[in-house]
Amino acid sequence: MTPAAISLSGEIQELVTLADAGRLDSEDPLRSLRSRFRIPPGLVYLCGNSLGPLPLVAASRAREVIERQWAEDLIRSWNVHDWFGLPERIGARVARLIGAQPHEVVIADSTSINLFKVVKAALGLRPGRHTILSEYGNFPTNAYVLQGVARDSAGQTRSRAVAREKILASMDADTAVVVLTHVHYRDAAAFDIDAITSAAHAMGALVVWDLSHSVGAMPLDLNAADADFAIGCTYKYLNGGPGSPAFIFAAGRHHDALDPGLCGWWGHRAPFDLVEDYQPAPGMRRMLTGTASILALATLDAALEVFDGIDLAQVRAKSTRLTSAFVDLVQAKCVGFGIDVASPMDSRGRGSHVALRHPQAYSVMQALIARHVVGDFRAPDVMRFGFSPLYNGYRDVWDTVENLVTVLGGEEWRRPEFISRGRVT
């Protein structure tokens, strides 16, 4: 045991020496979960906030779906493997992770398309109000969707994006729906879901929460927050595979009145009756549109099995300890290297990744990747380091900072091969 120090953020500094890393990992109650993923040996993978690694069970399920269900059972699979029910069955798995009832969540399409659907539904629930309020500068696909809705409304709807600190003050009697991303994609700053939802409701508005950067890394309790709608991505901390389909939550109290605007046969009350007129399915099923990729759905379903029996409070506790340890070590060891911590210092207001700012962030990250430490870059000057409590540990934190010190101290990032600018997603 090394003596505990107090970090610059005022929290107890747990990770000071390499020995601490080993001890903290050996004491980690979630440590065994790493064996459920296939992560290349020697790789410090800190991009799980962008693309989660392969759960072993997802690989075997994909094989099963392709080589037995599709190949052998063919069209019968719709019945014998209940392919049609996958959006609801997987939705129930996600519901536990976000504090929702099992029937309040379905899996469908992409996060962008699901945002369109819940915003159209929310606008329908607030006739006479014309404004969609959102945060300026968060992940812009949401902005693009909202701008598209406004452009198509013949002046009936406007999309207004304001700075984070102006959200509360910008809600007014014309606000139909507030669309916010819970944890910011860039700096990991987290909104207070309960407080914002209450404030919006007090103003008569509804709220859509985008949980893409928080689901799976922390407990969420949408029902306790009296939340209206949520959407989110499943290929980040949920490890559903690249581009895996997204989820939609709507509170049960809204179900009977939902019209997603984007209506196809998978959302019909009786899809196999093939009748001419659209009649919405009861409940969340109406938020579905067309036939979904069964391969993508089944792989996601399997990936979520890794969460079975896991206590999300424990996940969150480990997440904050990892990110705090990283922030503390960076501050202790990177003095004078031009590094700024761009994420909130108080772990209570921070998601599960940490953003560092550096004028040569792109090249520094390339140099780190060459050293098998994989974070990512966001223009113009941010490096993101995602810590997934399911497979990252304290040794990952230690190794990352050691490599960062080497890269910055030796100016390794100046090598020509790290300068040319590529596309990093």
Added chain:
Amino acid sequence: MTPAAISLSGEIQELVTLADAGRLDSEDPLRSLRSRFRIPPGLVYLCGNSLGPLPLVAASRAREVIERQWAEDLIRSWNVHDWFGLPERIGARVARLIGAQPHEVVIADSTSINLFKVVKAALGLRPGRHTILSEYGNFPTNAYVLQGVARDSAGQTRSRAVAREKILASMDADTAVVVLTHVHYRDAAAFDIDAITSAAHAMGALVVWDLSHSVGAMPLDLNAADADFAIGCTYKYLNGGPGSPAFIFAAGRHHDALDPGLCGWWGHRAPFDLVEDYQPAPGMRRMLTGTASILALATLDAALEVFDGIDLAQVRAKSTRLTSAFVDLVQAKCVGFGIDVASPMDSRGRGSHVALRHPQAYSVMQALIARHVVGDFRAPDVMRFGFSPLYNGYRDVWDTVENLVTVLGGEEWRRPEFISRGRVT
């Protein structure tokens, strides 16, 4: 050689005896393609118009994407495997099959969602016109999408569905866009793409063709028809796997003015700049919305390799010979069993499946399936038999009719296990 007979439809009857089936199969220039699919031995699979079987190359590509790209290369795969470019690369493969330029087609989302996007784009190109015209009684997901667009338009757009024979006469100066499914999902009746497109253009309207039940089973030439838009499914004759993502075609002359209404970061001009305002990508890329399942895309990409070097005129020639042989044999052998051919008798106006009507169609199909002849059922009284020229042969036709005669002649369909009504997709 058996002497050629003249069928009831006036065409030469090629398949009269079991020996004919063997001879015709041995003479089939496409025969070897069957070996590129994994089809269970002993199964006569006639549901390729609903779910194509597994191409061997698709299984190996899915493994590659999961076990090497996702597992090993992780986030780098967006660059090193150009995941981001898959919608356009696969689009170029589909373009060859539908007579389009490579840059006129992308893969995205589902057919239903793509219909929404092209209809919104078409309405934007025809301001001042208010009517979407479609066929009553075709596959209803399209009707549901159009009804949703109309419901959301504050009275600006109406969706009008009329009987097939009234389509031409119903086009008028208020018709913005005509939405038609080329080959009917139930009876396989085919529209004349050239004639309808010309008539719509003469009236100042645009046309959206849904090619779900024709693409891959016959040559299509959208450019020659001066077509505006098309959408289609890839899990039927294209064998992309259950729920594989769909395609969108828009004629190059429309590209600069397209607004799909459903706009996300994948359709942005510079998606990785993460700027706040939506600016459409040039060309078809703007028809994309959110992140797509890479697993689903890559599997589809591989499945389409089966079409490399294949002459679609040859595919069509075999398709019409198979369906004509089936119609002729049914008419010759099922007399008195209450069977009606519900598909067009003239093969020139018929797709690649044949619909038979019988009062007990559901039970008859169940009895056939028990005999390993797999077609499907469409309420209330239709059995569909899809003949895919890539893997079905004349022996399949022969065996199907032999089993049909046995089931109908012996009233095998009356067995209790075939009576209970299940869900057949």
